Amino acid sequence: MSAQQEYRGRRLGLTSLTVAASGLLALLIGVAFAVLLWAISDANSSTSARRASRTALVEAGTMERLLLDIETGQRGFVITKHETFLQPWQQARSKLPAAARRFTESATSTEQRRTAEQIAQGVESFLKDYSLPLVAMVRRDDPTASSLETTTEGKERVDTLRTQFGRYMADEREQLAERTDAAGTNSRQAVLAAAVGLAASTALVAVFTVLQHRAVVRPVRGTAAAAEALAGGDLSMRIPPSKVAEIGALGTSFNTMAASLQDSRRRIMESTEAVHRRTARDLHDGAQQRLVSLMIGLRLAREMLPATETETADLLDQSIDNAQTAINELRELASGIYPLVLTVKxxxxxxxxxxxxxxxxxxxxxxxxxxxxxxxxxxxxxxxxxxxxxxxxxxxxxxxxxxxxxxxxxxxxxxxxxxxxxxxxxxxxxxxxxxxxxxxxxxxxxxxxxxxxxxxxxxxxxxxx
Incomplete structure (x- = not known):
């Protein structure tokens, strides 16, 4: 018998078929795992991008609030000429450099960074070229400080800056929406690809042995289900240990990643809870107490006022009512942020x-x-x-x-x-x-x-x- 005839007469044994099937199965599983890992990596990238957009929106809001604090503080000072009305102005002025730096650094694109820098320069110009000179004019009793021209200039500057803030934040929200849509699309594609790979693996394993079914298909199915549950927000999902080294390593990585995400979310919530508690305490111990002191002062002034001063008395009564309303609203606000009874009882x-x-x-x-x-x-x-x-x-x-x-x-x-x-x-x-x-x-x-x-x-x- 020739060598060619001998070769043609050979048959693949069960071991060869098993090895071939295992190789094909390993290839399918490898593809499925690669898709899952790609989905996880893409999800992390999308999460980071969305977090950066949210940070940019928060910093933009902080900058806009500082601008409004400067504007309202100087306006109150122009009207009343009392230095107490400059407290928010002084605080905003001291916080502005750091806030402007964070604002520009949080921009998520080159174009957004240029816009942020223009806005920051505009706010700084408003402070240095308008607000500071205006306060100085009031302090030296310059009558032009309260003129229509000066007031109109300030309003136009603030309106322009607020328009720029609005465009900046609208662009950032648009980018955030696009990133969220892209992340959802990638997640669905990853789940679909993983499902296709799992179906092919299951069909192949069904042709061969129960051992292969138990050793490969079940772990892969569990991994796909765990990944889908994780993508759905269930960070408590874990993959059980597997005797297959590769699947076991993937399960360990998956479990480590899920635990890390869960710990990260827990830390974020703990940090948020601490911020809420501190904010509620600061509102109660700070602004609320100052309002109470203000209302007490107003009541004392009301009692000391002669009965003949009816117009002044009416004005004081109205101011006392407004102060009490502000105290009640502030108390409700603090309770909504973090109720005091939760801390105490x-x-x-x-x-x-x-x-x-x-x-x-x-x-x-x-x-x-x-x-x-x-x-x-x-x-x-x-x-x-x-x-x-x-x-x-x-x-x-x-x-x-x-x-x-x-x-x-x-x-x-x-x-x-x-x-x-x-x-x-x-x-x-x-x-x-x-x-x-x-x-x-x-x-x-x-x-x-x-x-x-x-x-x-x-x-x-x-x-x-």
Whole structure:
């Protein structure tokens, strides 16, 4: 028999077929993994780009507020000639250089940076060429300081700058929307590509052995599901260990990345909670106290005023009423940012205070009440506040029940007797925000909302000692 005939008579054995199939399967899995890793990398890049756009918008807003503080401070000083009205002007003036630097550095493109630099130069010019000379003119009693020409010049400058701010922020929001749309498109393409790869792998494994099915297909399917859940915002998703080295390494990287994202979101929420608490405290200890002192001074002045000064008395009474209104509004603002009762008495007391102010009758029950982590308390409180607000606005409910149970897991249930028919897909960004808050602390959020049967939201957050 010739060598060619001998070659043609050979048959591929089971080992050869298995090796060939394994090679093809490995190729398919490698492609699927590459798509997943590309999707993860693209998601990270999109997240960074969106974060940069949000930072640019925040810094632009800060610059615009400083401009308005300068303008309102100088205007109050021109009208009253009292140095106290220059306090916001002085503060804005001291903060302006650092804010301008952050504003220009936060620009997300070369064109935006040029625009930011022009705006920063315009604000600096307004301060140096108009505001500072105007204050100096008032201090030396120059009558032209309050002239129509001077006032018109200041208004035109401010209007021009605010128009530039508006265009800058509109362009930045447009870029943010484009990046968000691109990220969504890439994510859907990645999920589609991963699904196709998984289907091909499953079909190939079905032809061969159960061992291959257990060793490869199940882990790949689990990885795809975990990636989809992660893309959907469930950062608590983890991939179980695998005996296959490559899949195990991918699972470790995936789990590390998910844990890192979860820790990052938790740190952001902790930082946000600290900022909210500090802001509420500063409002209470600072501006609110100064307003109280102002109102006391006005009342003392009112009592010292002779009875014959009726016009002045009426003006003082009106000023006292305005000061009290400002105090009440500031108190409501501070409570919305971070309620004082949450810091002092804890979660249950804060929820009961929220219920007492709710326009819909709300009953709060608690079990094994105790203090827990302030960050968990604050996030749980705002979850309840959002759920109650949604029930008031959308559920057409006549009663809301809130239960809070402490144990190894913090269990919160918010139930209403409204119209129901709410799901995560139809609940909008508010429900997404609730899910993000809960997921940042390894928690779970479930919705039970049959049409016509009311809505029940169940939140479970592990409590760490």
């Amino acid at each position: 804890g979660l249950v007391a804060a929820v009961k205070d929220l219920a007492s102010r709710c326009p819909v009758p709300t009953v709060v029950e608690s079990k094994d009440e105790r203090r827990i982590s302030s960050t968990v308390e604050s996030n749980a409180y705002f979850v309840v506040a959002e759920a109650v607000t949604n029930a008031v606005k959308h559920a057409q409910a006549s009663r809301i029940d809130v239960s809070v149970e402490f144990g190894d897991t913090l269990r919160i249930k918010v139930a209403d007797d409204g119209v129901g028919g709410v799901g995560k897909a139809s609940a909008g960004s508010g429900m997404t925000g609730l899910t993000d808050r809960v997921a940042a602390f390894d928690g779970k959020l479930a919705i039970d909302s049959p049409p016509g049967g009311g809505t029940t939201i169940l939140i479970q957050i592990p409590i760490r000692d």
